[in-house]
Amino acid sequence: MNKRHGSLAVLALASTLCAGGAWAAACTNMNETIVPGAKMQVNACLEDLTTPGLIVTNNTDASDWAVLHSRATRNPPGVVPGVQIDGYFDDTSTMNAYRGWNRDSQFVIRLPDNWNGKLVVTGAPGVRRQYAIDYLISDWVLARGYAFASTDKGNSGTNFYKDGVAAGDAIAEWHVRVKELTLAAKEVVRQKYGRLPAYTYMTGISNGGYLTRYAIENSPELYDGAVDWEGVHWRPEGPNLFTFLPAALKHYPKWRATGDAAAYEAMIAAGFARGSEFIWEHHYAVYWDLSQRTYREEMDPTFDSTLEAGVPFCQSGTPFCDADYDYAFRRPLVGDAVNRISLTGRIGKPMITLHGTLDALLPIGPNSDAYANLVKNAGRGKLHRYFIVEGGNHVDQLYDVFPDKLRPIAPCYRAAFEALERWVEGKGGAANRPPDSRRIPRPASGDVANECTL
Helix, strand or coil, rough: CCCCCCCCCCCCEEEECCCCCCCCCCCHHHHHHCCEEEEEEEEEEECCHHHHHHHHHCCCCCCCCCEEEEEECCCCCCCCCCEEEEEEEEECCCCCCHHHHHCEEEEEEECCCCCCCCEEECCCCCCCCCCCHHHHHHHHHHHHHCCCEEEECCCCCCCCHHCCCCCHHHHHHHHHHHHHHHHHHHHHHHHHHHCCCEEEEEECCHHHHHHHHHHHHHHHHCCCEEECCCCCCCCCCCCCCHHHHHHHHHHHHHHHHHHHHHHHHHHHHHHHCCCCCHHHHHHHHHHHHHHHHHHHHHHHCCCCCCCCCCCCCCCCCCCHHHHHHHHHHHHHHHHHHHHHHHCCCCCCCEEEEEECCCCCCCCCHHHHHHHHHHHHHCCCCCHEEEEEEEEEEEEEEHCCCCCCCCCCCEEEEEEHHHHHHHHHHHHCCCCCCCCCEECCCCCCCCCCCCCCCC
């Protein structure tokens, strides 16, 4: 489906939703707060903008975020009264069914009564929607007084590759939607509070981390700093998803079945960490196969002829099997599409990257190690800090299953965000700069799910 992005008339629907009981939220200027460019918006005055209150008032979708955090991860106590704005921008694709709208480019903007003068913007991780990091990030920044804005990136779900006309269109749209939301959210903040945010931060997890990198490289004027949590790395010459996922699909089944040493070493050579074997089966079943097939269909749809997203869980040697996908061989056909969405490392504002050593979906070597080197080689190393979290995996939820081997990244992310604030808002003085890039050891004791020292 082709897309046209531009300024369109606003259809604003303002409503006041009451969760019952005495009203705590002031919601000043709620009905006069209009999202520029939105085709639809619903404004709600809420007693609590954090997930416990949003669940009660049906203003979030827990299925979007419930499996991303550890059960042990705690958010600040108390409620955050204010305004939530849900809506969507002009779009022709219809993958996001939230509220029965069946429209993509949906967004959520949250405006706390007790505003700290700042704004956080993000895009959904994976192929999730705008509520995906409500628990991990929105709750935490709202409790600290931030306004918050998130986008579904313009397409979502495992059929996201159907959006657009040319290879790479769906992913390329993500960047348009992040910029669109950032500009709109700043204006919404001005309308609501009477002034623009003093500081605007971009952040995100996984695909949201990739969007963070891209935004700070290509639109640094919109932001003051960024925190990238395990972003995806894209380079036409590699590494990228297609330089390590096919290896996992090809070699893991053989190693699992026979213990073949050569197959194991092929996994390690592709970038998967020694010591992460205990979560390979989970990632094979849940992530590797689906991710390879869907992202390959987005970037290289002709590989599997007339099939759509290949053959699920096929074994090497099966016709059109993604286990045999050879990116080096296919690069003449797919390289231009990858180049459209490629990263450069030329960040324009301070940014902190975090990545776990046991990430088995986006292995740290071909993703954040590679990106840190890209930033350094682009001459932007002074603007970057890189924290390697020992025992961190791609999804914090797996800590609940393997508490003796993994650690959640969430507390280290929050420590990094606070370090970014000091770095940016402290005017860059030596006392305010974060520590040098380093490995963060997994503590032997303490509240590993909620405490982290950079």
